[in-house]
Amino acid sequence: MTTTSVQAGSDEQTPEARRRWGDVIGAVGAQNLILVLAIVLVVVVFGVINPGYLAWANIRVIADAVTIAGLLAVVQTVVIICGALDISVGSATGVASVVSAMAFTATQNALASMGLAIVVGLVLGLVNGVIIVYGRVNPVIATLATLAAYRGFAQLLSNGAAMGFVLGDDLWIFISRGSLLGLPTLMWILAAVALAIHLLLKYTDIGRNIYAIGGNDTAARLAGININKYLIAVYALAGVVSAIAGIILTARTGFGHPTSGSSGLELKAITAAALGGCALAGGKGGVGGTLLAMVLLGALENGLTLNNISTFWQNVAQGALLVIAVVIQQRRSGERAVGLPT
Secondary structure, X not given: OHHHHHHHHHHHHHXXXXXXXXXXXXXXXXXXXXXXXXXXXXXXXXXHHOHHHHOHHHHHHXXXXXXXXXXXXXXXXXXXXXXXXXXXXXXXXXXHHHHHHHHHHHHOOHHHHHHHHHHHHHHHHHHHHHHHHHOOOOHHHHHHHHHHHHHHHHHHHHOOOOEOOOOOOHHHHHHHHOEEOOXXXXXXXXXXXXXXXXXXXXXXXXXXXXXXXXXXXXXXXXOOOOHHHHHHXXXXXXXXXXXXXXXXXXXXXXXXXXXXXXXXXXXXXHXXXXXXXXXXXXXXXXXXXXXXXXXXXXXXXXXXXXXXXOHHHHHHHHHHHHXXXXXXXXXHHOOOXXXXXX
16 A cells, blocks of 8 residues: 555656656756756766866866857857858957057057957947848858958958957956956956847847747738848948957957957857757857857867877867767758759
8 A cells, every 4th residue: 555655656756757848958958058068067977187276276177168169159149040141240349459569559448459459349340230221142152251351451460460469467366367256357348248138138128129030031021020120230230349359358368369360260150050050040049058159169169188198180170079069959850852852
């Protein structure tokens, strides 16, 4: 009798437990849970191989390295959700880095030099948006072209060399090496930008319209959403955040860099967004998943570097992760594979 009652009670609790697990997965997201497990696996593996991997000093190195690419990945999330893509963010970061350093050298005013860099980033983003909207150019082609143009512009400004030195100023030093409540300033900057964009996407009409445009631009247009205005605004936002990343690059290195430190950032940003659950076709994604994916990429890259694995293999791993993310998306979407029968 007792055994039967216990078994019956267990059977009755099983659906409830399953429902609770379903609620947890629904709230957090299956994609995010997979990323968390992947991060734990990477940390455990590299922690066992090299105990120094788990040292606070190395964790801070990972956090610092993730900040710049993380900012670009977060704003790339917005661009992708809107159904577009921005391949020029790395080059825009380089331009902003050079401008901030040159402006500081000329004025010795940290706030003014950073403000000028943000204005330049805004202009670069607006140029992308105008080319795409009014030139009717595919976003990939348009930003591929501006990737080369902005990189060339940064090199022309700096003559291809590092410019200025900013770490004699307290504000630049605080951004680079300072901390608040025990956490690096760089992490607070990333957190502030990520939180602002998350709130924009999830709790405002602007965010809902961005999702609507990426999900079905025809339906969005019929609903009265000004798609052109939103596209230009999204690219302007990408330019501003790229400028913030450029300012951080200058603060971390002490100099303005036209390409060093900014080259390849666009691939990291797109990879993190795709791994984080952004549908490259648009209309789906979120900041939380992108940040988790960025942490995974940073932890993996740092572990490989700490164990003297060639950067060539790091590039292979990053490319492989992007392919895996896209394949998973295609399978989930149920779209017909290119060149294969239905």
